[in-house]
Amino acid sequence: MDKQDIIKQLKESKHSKVKVAITDIDGVLRGKLMHTDKLISALESGFGFCSVVFGWDMGDFAYDSTELVGWHTGYGDFDAQLDINTFRTIPWEDDTPFLLGDFSNKTDGDIPVCPRSLLKRVIAEAEKMGYNPMFSQEFEWFNFRETSHSVSEKNFQSLQALTPGMFGYSILRMSENSDFFNALFEHLKSFGVPLEGLHTETGPGVTEAAIQYSGILEAADRATLFKSATKEIAYKHGIMASFMAKQTSKLPGCSGHIHQSLWDKDNKNNLFYDEAASDHMSDIMRSYIAGQLYCLPYILPMFAPTINSYKRLVEGAWAPTTLTWGHDNRTTALRVLAASSKATRIEHRVVGSDVNPYLAMAAALASGLYGIKHGLKLDIPPTSGNGYKNLSHGVLPANLFEASNKMKDSDIANTLFGDTFVNHFTTTRAWEWRQFSKEVTDWETKRYFEII
Structure with missing residues (x-):
């Protein structure tokens, strides 16, 4: 369907609302319910979505050292665009209409840390x-x-x-x-x-x-x-x-x-x-x-992004x-x-x-x-x-700290994805490692509680 077909279907729908979502740096869908009239307007001109979705982790704790988004930026809105090609309805929610979006700025281009926009840039190269x-x-x-x-x-x-x-x-x-x-x-x-x-x-x-x-x-x-x-x-x-x-x-x-x-x-x-x-x-x-x-050793956090991945x-x-x-x-x-x-x-x-x-x-x-x-x-x-x-050609980095540092210092990663994305992404992975390092695990308690 083209945009006019979707607008027609939305106007004729029994629903007065549409669910819209974007994806944050961890792959978590962040979204909202939007009134149909507002959604139709957003299809034409885009809409504002709080930049905090790239300024906090999956537990909604604000990163302390990211450059693109943070307390120093005031957490204003980024310009989000809905992709009409993602239009579908949610069958387990009474066929509520749904659309995916990503972040772009009509003047300056895509937001460099938006995962979907990053993929679209790589696709354009292909x-x-x-x-x-x-x-x-x-x-x-x-x-x-x-x-x-x-x-x-x-x-x-x-x-x-x-x-x-x-x-x-x-x-x-x-x-x-x-x-x-x-x-x-x-x-x-x-x-x-x-x-x-x-x-x-x-x-x-x-x-x-x-x-x-x-x-x-x-x-x-x-x-x-x-x-x-x-x-x-x-x-x-x-x-x-x-x-x-x-x-x-x-x-x-x-x-x-x-x-x-x-x-x-x-x-x-x-x-x-x-x-x-x-x-x-x-x-x-x-x-x-x-x-x-x-390239794999230098971009591994994009395939294994969490502490648990390793x-x-x-x-x-x-x-x-x-x-x-x-x-x-x-x-x-x-x-x-x-x-x-x-x-x-x-x-x-x-x-x-x-x-x-x-x-x-x-x-x-x-x-x-x-x-x-x-x-x-x-x-x-x-x-x-x-x-x-078969160890003759090397092994993968052993944990998120090692993998993130390797990516951060890599000319290959910066060439593939740009300095802004690599800096932001590896900073968020370093944050994840620091949060883990502060915690006392069950393994430590069982290991050391009595015997040490």
Whole structure:
């Protein structure tokens, strides 16, 4: 639909309000209900949205040292623009209309720290090079029979999992909770977030969903909306969905793998596929992989943005720790699938479920394009067997502090995303590390309380 079609539908709607949302630096949807008349005006001229959404963390505590936004700026409004291509209705909220937006300034251009705007800038670069990026994301997450009140009362301890035991790909567990899973599948489809598949994963109450692939901006929108929608639909069924990367040291973590390929402008030819090559990998694909591996250590916080992210990236837990790639190898950072012209793609396995999809996809695409632009050769051979043991090309930074410092001091990160974004983003990650460092953990209490 074009803008006039949407305006007509809004005027004829039984609803007098529309839900609008933007995404903050952590990938959290921040939004409001807006009167239809105000929304129609906003479609034409934009609207003000408080800049504090880039000046505080996910717990609404104000950062103490960011330059673009802070007490020194007075927390005025940024100019937000709604994207009519994101228009949909929310089926579990009586088909309330919904729109996504991002931040831009008609005079000065995009706000550099806006995740969706950053992705759009990287997409424009790809299109200028003649490429149409096609992406999709898949998520694993834990489900609990809890409410926001009950988890708080329990201090997030001894929570009741949706199902007990380890039962991946279980038909029984899906059937046991069919009302929730059927609602999830159907509501997401109606919400414009169609799933390719949905199944239980290893771990109590763990589920995995693969979102259907699309153009990269739509893919990032779908991924972002998927996480929020899944939580909302779960609430309706007395369930809490958690996308923490690592719930417990006793179980594997939760991934957010990104699948990616480059197509021609007409979207007819997969440019990663080469029928004549013995491994069916084109030179473009090889340079793209080389770029991703080369840039990965310097932009890791965009794939692993939280303290908890790095608890998932440990040996033998289905998440990569080394700078490796391989053919259909789930122990490497990049898994190459090159079976046919339609399906040839790269699966980025570093990405966790706690990620901001806009930043992760921007990082994946920008680093791949870096390899193509600089004619990088894929000199690293594919890893056969255990990628955890292949240390010959380096390992990933071990925690958020190390990864953020590496990104902050990186010419590569600044080249890919600009100084303003890199400075702001790494400052927010340093803040996150400082908040964690002040806390006394359960591990410390158990370790030192009596014996030391």
